[in-house]
Amino acid sequence: MNEERSCCCSDGGCCAGESITPYDKKDTWVTGEIRTPQGGVPVASTILQFKDTLGAWKVRWGIGRMDYKINPGIYAVGNPDHTSPVLVSANYKLTFDTLRKELSGLNCWILILDTKGINVWCAAGKGTFGTGELVRRISKTRLSKIVSHRKIVLPQLGAPGVSAHEVTRQTGFSVVYGPVRAKDIKEFLNSGFRATEEMRTVKFTAWDRLVLTPVELVAAAKTSLMVFGVLFLINLFAVREFGLADFIAYAGAVVTGTVITPLLLPLIPGRAFAWKGWLLGTIWTAWFVWLNGWFVPGFLLLAIGYLLVLPSLSAFLAMNFTGSSTYTSFSGVIKEMKAALPLIVLSSVAGIVLVLIKSLSA
Amino acid sequence: MKHKYLKNVATLCLSAEKCIGCGRCAQVCPHGVFGMNEKKARIKDKDRCMECGACARNCPENAITVDAGVGCAAAVIMGWLTGSEPSCDCSGGGGCC
Numbered sequence: 001m002n003e004e005r006s007c008c009c010s011d012g013g014c015c016a017g018e019s020i021t022p023y024d025k026k027d028t029w030v031t032g033e034i035r036t037p038q039g040g041v042p043v044a045s046t047i048l049q050f051k052d053t054l055g056a057w058k059v060r061w062g063i064g065r066m067d068y069k070i071n072p073g074i075y076a077v078g079n080p081d082h083t084s085p086v087l088v089s090a091n092y093k094l095t096f097d098t099l100r101k102e103l104s105g106l107n108c109w110i111l112i113l114d115t116k117g118i119n120v121w122c123a124a125g126k127g128t129f130g131t132g133e134l135v136r137r138i139s140k141t142r143l144s145k146i147v148s149h150r151k152i153v154l155p156q157l158g159a160p161g162v163s164a165h166e167v168t169r170q171t172g173f174s175v176v177y178g179p180v181r182a183k184d185i186k187e188f189l190n191s192g193f194r195a196t197e198e199m200r201t202v203k204f205t206a207w208d209r210l211v212l213t214p215v216e217l218v219a220a221a222k223t224s225l226m227v228f229g230v231l232f233l234i235n236l237f238a239v240r241e242f243g244l245a246d247f248i249a250y251a252g253a254v255v256t257g258t259v260i261t262p263l264l265l266p267l268i269p270g271r272a273f274a275w276k277g278w279l280l281g282t283i284w285t286a287w288f289v290w291l292n293g294w295f296v297p298g299f300l301l302l303a304i305g306y307l308l309v310l311p312s313l314s315a316f317l318a319m320n321f322t323g324s325s326t327y328t329s330f331s332g333v334i335k336e337m338k339a340a341l342p343l344i345v346l347s348s349v350a351g352i353v354l355v356l357i358k359s360l361s362a
Numbered sequence: 363m364k365h366k367y368l369k370n371v372a373t374l375c376l377s378a379e380k381c382i383g384c385g386r387c388a389q390v391c392p393h394g395v396f397g398m399n400e401k402k403a404r405i406k407d408k409d410r411c412m413e414c415g416a417c418a419r420n421c422p423e424n425a426i427t428v429d430a431g432v433g434c435a436a437a438v439i440m441g442w443l444t445g446s447e448p449s450c451d452c453s454g455g456g457g458c459c
Binding site: 014028124125126156157159160163164180195200201202204265266269272273275298319320322325326327328329330331332333334335336337346351 | 364365366367368369371372373386389390392393396398410411412413414415416419420422429430431432433435436437438439446448449
């Protein structure tokens, strides 16, 4: 928002050559500028380049994810005029790219809200993709002077933050909620702003879940470095040192919680995420302990210890995936956590104690 | 395959008296919780509600109430630890959105 405030154009008229929406001339996705009575508007390409694909890959792995954004304001696709539709979206670059690549052959305007680089749905939940920001952005870009109609298309998932009737009351623009997914936009526009039930429903396919898992895995790996540090210190005076087998047992539990459980989510019996993670974690741990021949009297402490701590770890990580899921409710998560968290803590503490006894005593 | 979360927890409430049957709730709900019946909205499947709050915010008659919040365990833990309202704020880099 600050960038625009400093732009002289906000006073109107002083520099007709300037773009309404400031952009970096080095941005290769801007293919030119379109003239409007209110000033220039950057034209966005509908083709993704290698740089865009690489950027998407990076944020999926959690690299620079909180700072992957474009300037809020108005953009053009194709060669729109005052009768062209206006699509509203968020200033997360991944969101913007997902939208523009579906708009080939269309002439339309895109109104980008300042959601601090967060996608539409999450930003709507926080309120940054909200009534206030939408009303502000409409007036700031002087949208009513760029288009002659009074209709804006919002992504349906913006609805938790936007009060459609309130926007109409304050700006005169009526709000049409479009489809959930950008890939349905063309069909939606071509069918006279009509979304089918299918377009209105959120899905959570195996692929949807898979692309979310790297971020979870990276976050867990970062925390794990501390665990490895502690184990290294313990190894300095341990009778039984932690080695490769222990590392694999631990890493397996992490992958089970952050990747395997999300991937197999609807196939795992039960409803609570922690339960699903615990179940798979137990299967993994039991199998690995058996494989190593730890189910013998000399290693029983270790076997039971790992069976207490590792499935709990998987359960905890799986429970964290509720935040990435598209269908868990606040009340549900609270209920799940109140039941699961005490069990996870107790089981982990007991397990850690047993493993340490095995490690430190002859 | 349909995803199912915990049963009987959603706080969604619809007042049939206030409802004017505009159908906005059915339109914005991402999980098809609402249906329209004789010019009134009705809750078809409450257990599919994820409490995002889209219906309540877009109801022009305030006929819908729901304790909207983030269904995110990490956010809830942060809320408990910091004593603040759980919010979907993963600025740390890891987590939900």
